[in-house]
Amino acid sequence: MRQVIFTGFSPNLTWRDVKTAGVFLLHPLRWKNLNRGVAVEAAENKLSAYFGFPVVTFDSxxxxxxxxxxxxxxxxGDEVLVQAYTCVVVINAIRFAGARPVYVDIKDDFTMDPDDARRKLTGRARALIIQHTFGQGADLTALLALARAQGLGVVEDAAHSFGARYQGKLAGTWGDIGMLSFGSDKVLSSVRGGALVVVNAKLLDRVRGWQEKLPAMPIAVVLQHLLHLPFFWWGKRWYGYGIGKWFLYAAKKLNLTNKIIYPAEKRGEAVSFFPSRLPNALACLLLPQINDAAAVNEHRRGIAAIYRRQITNPLAIHPPEDESSVYLRYTIRLPAGADPLVRFAKERGILLGDWYTAVIAPADSDQAAAGYAEGSCPAAERLAPQSVNLPTDRLITESAASFISAIVNSYGA
Ligand SMILES: Cc1ncc(COP(=O)(O)O)c(C=O)c1O
Known part of the structure; x- marks a missing residue:
């Protein structure tokens, strides 16, 4: 059998998660606790202590x-400034709030370009979303100065950067409110989940009030999320035999597992069963992972350092060196286009995937429904098809990182 290395595919998944899911899945009498239990409050308390501000959880x-x-x-009628090279669900959140996304171009490090933000400002702008793409810190000083000068509310999108400290201060605590994601590709993963770090105390009652009124996640949907764990655990193990791929495909087609982004969301439409509260069962997955965050991020930095040292292919451009990045992915660029390298690596057992290959990811999202006007963010349009995500998660050993580096080096040689 050939060993397969994945960038995506639930990269943080551990046996502990599979066991936690099993405790619920194998005991239908415990299904009454899928949504109800003490884990959500415990996770919120732990996260609040971690960030030093109240944290309120949601389904995503x-x-x-x-x-x-x-x-x-x-x-x-309001406008929200958001960087191009983001996820379609970020845009949907803006649109579902009634506002119009205003796309701001990016710098070579995939974060928002403050000069373009200044150019795109109009009198209708109400808020700014600052995204730390792949864990790389955005230019917080310039962007916050701009927001303060214009009286904009600031949401810090820390979906990729749990535990990162920029200039010594935790990601998620710089703006009025920070957004966290516990989706399956993130630093911490409960398959699905999210939270707000409420820095501006004036916002807390409203946020808490909305959370309390939310419905529970439908039980069938919670079960799909839990089933994700055993399916991916064994699907990845059997992938090299060929059957793992079909196993995961069948699970998806039979609706046994969840979707990370639903087809309706890619068309810019809402999904009927969200928003909802974070289920108790998913909070049980999250809770022990909060303790692991520092070690997981240290590991990611170590793997990133190996890529930086060992990848010497002149066709590849490294991300800027940034000590504060948590390198959710180590994203290199191939100015001639990334697809041939992705295919080359796949033939050698490395699935680098296609996360963030378009201005609005995933690439099959309806870019027009998202209100993106072609040509409005030329750097994002140029950089998106050049980017390749190398994995940094806890399953990537030093020798796997060296193997990936060698494959990248042999490309085009
Ligand atoms: C930058 C960014 N923000 C927000 C989200 C949304 O997070 P979630 O999947 O938990 O809804 C994503 C999802 O990948 C993302 O990439």
């Missing part, structure tokens, strides 16, 4: 973002 980062914008007073 996208739902959390929607409530963050509403808490800042964003509504009909």
């Amino acid at each position: 980062g996208r739902s959390a973002l929607y409530f963050a914008l509403r808490a800042l007073g964003v509504g009909d």
Whole structure:
């Protein structure tokens, strides 16, 4: 059998998660606790202690973002500045709040370009979303100065940067409110989940009030999220035999597992069963992971350092060196286009995936429904197809990172 290395595919998944899911899945008498239990409050308390501000959980980062914008007073006719090279669900959150996304171009490090933000400002702008793409810190000093000067509310999108400290201060605590994601590709993962770090105390009652009124996640949907764990655990193990791929495909087709982004969301439409509260069962997955965050991020930095040292292919451009980045992915660029390298690596057992290959990811999202006007962010349009995500998660050993580096080096040689 050939060993397969993945960038995506639930990269943080551990046996502990599979066991936690099993405790619920194998005991239908415990299904009454899928939504009800003490884990959500325990996770919120632990996260609040971690950040030093109240933390309120939701079913996902996208739902959390929607409530963050509403808490800042964003509504009909308002504009929200957001970087191009983001996820379609970020745009949906803005649109569902009644506002119009205004796309700001990016710098070579995939974060927002403050000069373009200044150019794109109009009198209708109400809020700014600052995203730390792949864990790389955005230019907080310039962007916050701009927001303060214009009286904009600031949401910090820390979906990719749990535990990162920029200039010594935790990601998620710089703006009025910080958004966290616990989706399956993130630093911490409960398959699905999200939260708000409420820095501006004036927003807390509203955010908490909305959370309390939310419905529970439908039980069938919670079960799908839990089933994700055993399916991916064994699907990844059997992938090299060929059957793992079909196993995961069948699970998806039979609706046994969740979707990270639902087809309706890619068309810019809402999904009926969200927003909802974070289920107890998913909080049980999250809770022990909070203790692991520092070690997980240290590991990611170590793997990133190996890529930086060992990848010497002149066709590849490294991300800027940034000590504060948590390198959710180590994203290199191939100015001639990334697809051939992705295919080359796949033939050698490395699935680098296609996360963030378009201005609005995933690439099959309806870019027009998202209100993106082609040509409005030329750097994002140029950089997106050049980017390749190398994995840094806890399953990537030093020798796997060296193997990946060698494959990248042999490309085009
Ligand atoms: C930058 C960014 N923000 C927000 C989100 C949404 O997070 P969630 O999947 O928890 O809704 C994502 C999802 O990948 C993302 O990439």
